[in-house]
Amino acid sequence: MSGNDGLSGSQGEFGHAVPVRPASGDGSARVPGRCLRGHHLSVSGAGNGWSHFYDLPDVTCRVCAALGDPAATWCLIDPARQFVSPSAPERGLVLAVIPPVERGEPGRIELRLNGQAVGEVRLAACGPCRRAVITGVGVEVALRRLGYGRVLVAAALARAPQARYRWSTAVLPDTVEACAFWSAIGFPGTVGKPHFCSDMRLLQGDSGPETGIRRD
Numbered sequence: 019m020s021g022n023d024g025l026s027g028s029q030g031e032f033g034h035a036v037p038v039r040p041a042s043g044d045g046s047a048r049v050p051g052r053c054l055r056g057h058h059l060s061v062s063g064a065g066n067g068w069s070h071f072y073d074l075p076d077v078t079c080r081v082c083a084a085l086g087d088p089a090a091t092w093c094l095i096d097p098a099r100q101f102v103s104p105s106a107p108e109r110g111l112v113l114a115v116i117p118p119v120e121r122g123e124p125g126r127i128e129l130r131l132n133g134q135a136v137g138e139v140r141l142a143a144c145g146p147c148r149r150a151v152i153t154g155v156g157v158e159v160a161l162r163r164l165g166y167g168r169v170l171v172a173a174a175l176a177r178a179p180q181a182r183y184r185w186s187t188a189v190l191p192d193t194v195e196a197c198a199f200w201s202a203i204g205f206p207g208t209v210g211k212p213h214f215c216s217d218m219r220l221l222q223g224d225s226g227p228e229t230g231i232r233r234d
Contacts (some may be wrong), residue, residue, distance in 0.1 A: 033071035038111065038165045041094035053079030054089045055179040064097050072131075075109025092165070097172035100127065105209045108133040113173050116143070116193035123221050124153050129166055136161050139170035143178040147215035150207075152187045153200075166204050180206045186213040 028117045041048045049066070052058055063080035063093045074093040082090035095111060104113035106114035111131050129137040137157035140233040152174055175185070186205025200209045214222075 037092040040097040098176040137166040139174045141174045142218050144215045144217050148185040149215040151212045188212045
């Protein structure tokens with residue numbers, strides 16, 4: 019990943035970066051029941067629009083907007099809508115997959131803004147063993163705390179559904195930031211204790227399994 023100074027739209031001609039969250043469900047069900055501050059949207063009221071910065075649908079909590087809350091508006095991205103890297107659109111916020119070469123080998127999913135990687139998640143998944151491990155998550159420093167990491171983890175889970183795979187993560191760095199992130203996102207697997215299968219361990223060779231979560 020590289021710096022985001024050259025991203026089209028970074029000067030504000032297409033809006034600005036707002037928080038992003040994974041979408042779930044279909045149609046109107048994609049709109050969550052609560053805003054980012056916890057207000058019930060059925061009571062507070064919600065508006066729907068379109069972010070030209072991200073090229074994604076957005077939602078605005080009317081109560082938060084009236085209070086001038088910067089988190090009043092956020093965008094929704096489908097974590098299951100992923101493009102193989104060469105065919106990924108060059109416009110907006112999209113998920114691009116760089117698949118592994120061998121079974122059990124780590125691959126990665128990049129979050130790209132106007133064709134440039136602004137974050138990535140690295141994961142190893144083995145179908146026969148039904149195990150999946152997140153070995154790294156990273157987001158550009160200037161774009162952290164917008165939900166990009168949360169979207170990347172959701173994208174990883176979409177590639178290996180938790181109903182079929184036993185999920186875990188590599189050992190976490192001993193930082194408050196890492197603890198805050200993983201304790202907030204509701205990860206459905208084991209955090210900080212990787213369950214590598216034999217194929218994953220074999221591909222690691224004598225160096226042993228990867229144990230770091232990258233934060234930059």
